[in-house]
Amino acid sequence: MTVRLAAIAMLVTVLSAQVAGPVAAHVSRGVAAREAGRLEEARRELEAAVRAAPEIAEAHLYLGLVLHESGDFTAAVGSLSRALGLKPALPGARELLGYDLLMLGRAAEAIPHLDAARRDDPGNWRASAWLGRAHLEAGDPVAALPHLLDAQTAATADPELLYLLGKAYAQLSLQAQAQLLASAPESSYAHLATAEDHDFNGRADEAIAAYRQALAGIEALPDAWRALGDLERDRGRHRDALDAYQRALQIQADNGALHLRCGEALLALGLADQALPYLETAAGADPAPPAALGALGKALLDLERFHEAREALSQALAALRDEQKRMELHYQLARASRRLGEDEAAREHLQEFRTLRAKLTAGDK
């Protein structure tokens, strides 16, 4: 997203009409130099013009534009301010000044100029976006958000705008959490917010402790139980994970993903017989989730129910496109086939396994 002065051609026309003699010559050479990309030369000519005719607001604006394009935002702010001092309603000057102030880190000063630019031209989505950014940089995401959303209606996929929107939401989230932690630091929701922050940042032990504190106050937080279970699972503490998942399941009895997690935890504990009902429930959804079918197949392998294992694993294989998962399933199907005495099928699955494994580990020496 770049700032574009909407009416440069008109500015040049107006400017040219106001000057004569030597000033006109400077303006003419300055405009030509700028259009040819010779910004230093343009600057010299326009500085000469404003020295000779300091009362012409358009000359200051045009010089401000050249300075802006040269990246000399400090000097641009000076020229643009002088232009607006002479002619407060000069078209385009406020957007440019607001942008350049923003570039200089002077967000609070930029806000009124960008706000005026947006009001002057409601269709100027860039002015709205810059105004939103100015509010963000001034630490006010609440004020920023409507302007950014307004700009997004005109520019749905502008990368910088999307970035600014994300930043606004993140700041809002942080503000709300800071308020939560300041006003009710020992509340379950404060612990929950802390837990999620630790979890997001990979601080598993701290996250586990905070989740437990949150859940000690309010038990009816199924997502927190699930998140706690996932962390315990990743720590290899499958009994604790199972306990957490079962607590979540008490609240959301029909949640297939929780049934799957309970089953997987029991499988990790080597308790396939206990895992089976959970996995059958998880795999009973329509359509059956491939992950649940795969886990069910694994449990049935453990229980040496090889025909049923093959059926579940085959269904999972038919539903999956992910090559890593397919590789795993072929390996398990080879085992089921081998135990069923179906050597040809076992060989075929092993061949598929080898092919996929070779592909997936091609980078290894």
Added chain:
Amino acid sequence: MTLRNCLLLCIGALGLGLSGLFAAELRFQDRSGETGIGFRHHANPTPDKHLVETMGGGVALLDYDNDGFLDVFFINGGALVQGADGLFVDRSHPELHDQLYRSLDGKSFEDVTERVGVSAAAKRIYGMGAATGDYDNDGYVDLFVTGYGGTILYRNRNGSTFEDRTEASGANVPGWSASAGFFDADTDGDLDLFVTRYLDWSLETSRPCGEKISVYCSPREYPAVANVLLRNEGDGTFSDVSLAWGVAHVRGKALGVAFNDADADGLPDVIVANDSTAQQLFLNRGSDGFSEEALSVGLAYNEDGGSFAGMGVDFEDYDNDGRPDVVATALSKELYPLFRNEGGGTFGYVTRQAGLAEITARLSGWSVKLVDLDHDGWKDLFAAQGHVLDNVELMEPGLVYLQPPLVALNQAGRFTDVSASAGPAFRTSIAGRGTAFGDLDNDGDIDLVLGVLNDRPIVLYSNASESQNHWLQVRLAGQASARDGQGARVSIRTSSGGEQVRYATTAGGYLSASDPRLHFGLGSESVVDRITVLWPRGARQVLENVGTDRLIAVREPKP
């Protein structure tokens, strides 16, 4: 003992036909400071993160002077020194020597390294591990040392000194060798030698890995390499039969090796633990050599077809069904894989079912052994531990470099972590590596010597013999078979119908060699009804009504 553990144990005892209960908690006493062992391992780690620096070193228990007590041999690392032609390995400083400690009484030891000639001071070998076996059948155990830059074969001269026979015997294995083991591959009555090799790596190709933080490279960064099988020609020399016997056709990244008869055909098979690539099972086809069958039998990968960082490996019957199973160590989050021999030529991955997923999820292991530590008739699990990356905490929060060793009791085929109560050594975080197992003080139970990277070893004495449980040890003496009996299959049967099997080997674990005596825990059984020895050369020998709590010697019948 918890009620649940008691129930499991009782059920297990019924299954085995044993009724004994362990009267006291299994504990190991750390007597490292009292033994007189002054060895300290020196890997000399550098900022350049040469991979060899984090992989050593091994320990061997051997009774080199046949006085009835196990002596202890430590393999040191070395110093990487910049010379005119680049880096080389220097072992000249005394602190870089390998060291042999002679046992005086099972509890105190004297340094006999210089006297017997096993220091490796003049070698340019960065030491890794050791294998033990009487390769010349003279009644004295010999010693093979592995490392980066070559190997060493020491012939034991009548229990007094060792003679370096490396070049004369043809037993110099180039490259980077790791675990090795003596076994009678062709059952001709003398011990052959299997030498694992880790990577196609050298000091010239060595480099650190990592973007922001310098770390030891993953083995995935270096090509695989073939293992080496040396045939004992019976005249003091070895010939390389790796290609001819089908071992060198497949490459791997091998660190551990163990032997047993996987398919009950009377021939020794070889399991090789590979780091981050498929494990290997070399099935012995007799005159047709070996064929690598790990994938087809279900041993190559974990249950999802994923590779793991196979480090140490053991090949013993953990569930007392008479068939040898396989356990290996791996890195954190990979779990220690346990493969149950299902009979019929297949293995099933039973890590979860045996309780090891819960125990080992965050652990990184090296030496591993299935051995009956509490004398209840079930082989328990020991693992020396510590992550391979000395700065893993910076790479992945939640993982740790130094870790205490693990002892997990086997209760009817399911393991329970009892490390917390097994003694202070099991609560102390170290960089554990090789470990040798054996009865140091000849009191009947299994003690262990744990090698620690860049530190002093830990010598742990078990209290299992103080329990009410009985035990039996068997020392084999071959006549037609190899003199030290390696390769024999010994099964015992008790009055209540329980049966256990041990395979005679000093190999297994990681970089280490253990007591050649076969050890059985017996629970409350005070008599062994029957001992059956299947000798490698085919003889079958039966002993009946054997008393317990003793070491018995079994000599192979003359052919």
